[in-house]
Amino acid sequence: MSGNDCRVGVKTSLTVFFVLQCKKGFGIVGIDKGSFKKKVVDDVDLRYHYLFWKIAHYLVEFKQYRILNLSPNQDEIWLENTGIKEANVIRMVLKDLDWGNWVKRDMELTSVNGEKIRKSLGKRQLQVKNIYVSTFPPVDSGPDLFQEPVNNQKTTIQPLLLHGDQSVDTLMNDPFFSEVDWDLPNEVLDANVEWIKSMTMTASSKQIQKERQLFEKGKPFFTYFFIALQLIMFFILELNGGSKDPQTLIEFGAKYNPLMIEGEWWRLVTPIFLHIGILHLLMNTLALFYLGTAVEKMFGRIRFIFIYMISGITGSLASFLFTSNLSAGASGAIFGCFGALLYFGVLYPKIFFRTMGTNIIAVILLNLVLGFTIPGIDNAGHIGGLIGGVLAAGIVSLPNALRPLRQLLFLGGSIVLIGVLMSRGIGTDPTSWDVDTVNGVAQEKISNQQWEEAEKILLPVVEDGSPNAQTFFYLSYAEIKLNKLAPAKNHLKAAIDENGQFHEAHYNLALILIDSGERKEALVHAKKAYELNRQDDNYEKLYKELQENI
Structure with a gap:
């Protein structure tokens, strides 16, 4: 069959290159390296230092809040938990309050900072609980000062004053804190404050380390193997007629519906490693380098191979069922890596959206829009690979996150979905x-x-x-x-x-x-x-x- 007789348009697929970027790192933002030294604000009773850090420890250890910022003097903490609607962010201030005007200005400034945090988190609304720990209330404050919330655009600041002997009662009457006994000892020493502070920092460090381990399950190897394989295949194509020649592509295993109907189902696999032109190869190689290494680190080598190959096969299958053009490329498998990251987001939504979630979703949507608007992009293969990546990741799950029943449901759902698509796709008529x-x-x-x-x-x-x-x-x-x-x-x-x-x-x-x-x-x-x-x-x-x- 000559190239002139082929009469089949070559449909390429293009993946937008991106680098995984986190909106925030895993470290605690704004902590001075010397801040772990003993620092006590002299004008506040040690009992309230202890209460301040006991609340912080409760939020980090039991409510799974993450420390965003700790001031150098350790008298102000910002904490975040995107999964708790009634208090997405908590700000705590340890200070003896003198005048109500200072509190009003402070809450206005807090609302401005809260709005900046809301935008950085990409949230529609942000609820900030603003807690003041003080020996006495402001001398000129009325009862409404700490009851009326402060609003700034889409951010709401709800103040809470804890002062003197009323601190415990105030906490117990607040539904958010009522599940803990907040009774304070009659006498608190510096050592007691340092101990609870150390417990808080240890819990925060463990939390950070645990999150970091989710992204570092292993070192990538097969990502580089697949990159090398597709580079080798590209040079082989160029030496045997060119990577843009339809006849050469068909000969080396591109997705070609007529031959697949004739029984060459191995063409579901071989197109993953073939590319049409140097630009196609370059874009997919860069995308695989960044996405593949990230997914292989998170899921481990064996799981990565399964996800990558299943995604590539489902991408080829979707292209076969819904498009007739000759096509090749790793885009389906690369979109499968996107799908695996989306599945990570299902298991760990807070970490996902705090780190890479917004970037991942934006790049997926951008690619799909380009696929529907630019001729020559095999969007069926992209969507098939994306769905295949989610399903494959659901079948193998993440290390240390095994859920046998859920994994069996993903496996059964995958079999049913493929069966339905095949029955409604290209038949014998x-x-x-x-x-x-x-x-x-x-x-x-x-x-x-x-x-x-x-x-x-x-x-x-x-x-x-x-x-x-x-x-x-x-x-x-x-x-x-x-x-x-x-x-x-x-x-x-x-x-x-x-x-x-x-x-x-x-x-x-x-x-x-x-x-x-x-x-x-x-x-x-x-x-x-x-x-x-x-x-x-x-x-x-x-x-x-x-x-x-x-």
């Missing part, structure tokens, strides 16, 4: 295929001299489907070989009606007309074939013979 697939399968049959099989495929399409000029031409060719010249003559005329520039159809029709004695009409078509393609010696010879004998 040629009239349900797109015309390019029909012509491609017929061409394979003709190349293998399977004339009757070619006629069996093409005839229903001509009668009840949506044939084009090539469909009529291939059918006429099979009919000529089967010595059915009358229908072949009609189908060649139909091919010419569809495409008057079809020189092969003019030439074959001229031969049939000569055989039936219609030499004058044969001369018309022989002349037309020669005019359309003067490089063909057979056209010239037939045209001149008819001219001389008429």
Whole structure:
């Protein structure tokens, strides 16, 4: 089968390159390296220092809050927990309050900072609980000062004052803190404060280390292996006709529906490692380098291989079921890596959205939009790979996050989904295929001299489907070989009606007309074939013979 006979458009896929970036690191923001030294604010009773750090310890250890900022003097802490709606962020201040005006200005400044945090988190609304721990209330404050919330755009600051002997009662009456006994000892020493502070910092460090371990389950190896493999295959393609040559791509295993219908299902795998042009290779290699290493570190090597290959196969399958174009590329498998990261977000939503979540979702949406707007991008393969990545990640799950029942549900759901798609996709009825697939399968049959099989495929399409000029031409060719010249003559005329520039159809029709004695009409078509393609010696010879004998 020659490159000219292939007549299949090459559909490439392009993945937008991005670097995984975290909005916040894993470290505690704003902590002075010397801040772990003993620092006590002299004007606040040690009992309230102890209460201050006991609340902080409760939030970090039991409410899973994360420290955003600790002031150098350790008298102000910002904590975050995106999963708690009633207090997304908590700010704690240890200070003896003198005047109500200072509190008002402080709450206004807090609302400004809270709005900045809301925007950085990408949240629609932000609730900040603003806790003041003080020996006494402000001397000029009324009861409403700490009851009315302060609003700044989409951020709401709800103040809470803990002062003197009323601190414990205030905490116990607040639903957020009522589940803990807040009774304070009668006497608190510096050592007691340092101990509870140390407990808080230890809990925070463990929390950070635990989160970091989710992203560092192992060192990548197979990402580099797959990169090397696709680079090697690209050079092999270039040495054997070029990576943009349809015939070369088909020969080396690109996704080509006609041959897959004929039973070459291994083409679900081989396109993953082939690329069409240097730009396609470059973009997918960069995307695989960043995405693949991230996923392999998180899921481990064996799980990564499973996710990558299943995603690539489901991408090829979706492309086979929903598009007819010749295609190749690792984009389906790369989108599977996106899917695996989305599954990570299902298991750990707080960490996901605090680190890479917004970037991941934005890049996926951008790629899908580009796929629907730019010609030549195999969006079916992208979407198939994305879904395959989510399903594959759900089947193997993350290390130390095994859920056998859920994993079995993902496995069963995957089998059902693939079965439904296959049953509703390309079947055995040629009239349900797109015309390019029909012509491609017929061409394979003709190349293998399977004339009757070619006629069996093409005839229903001509009668009840949506044939084009090539469909009529291939059918006429099979009919000529089967010595059915009358229908072949009609189908060649139909091919010419569809495409008057079809020189092969003019030439074959001229031969049939000569055989039936219609030499004058044969001369018309022989002349037309020669005019359309003067490089063909057979056209010239037939045209001149008819001219001389008429």
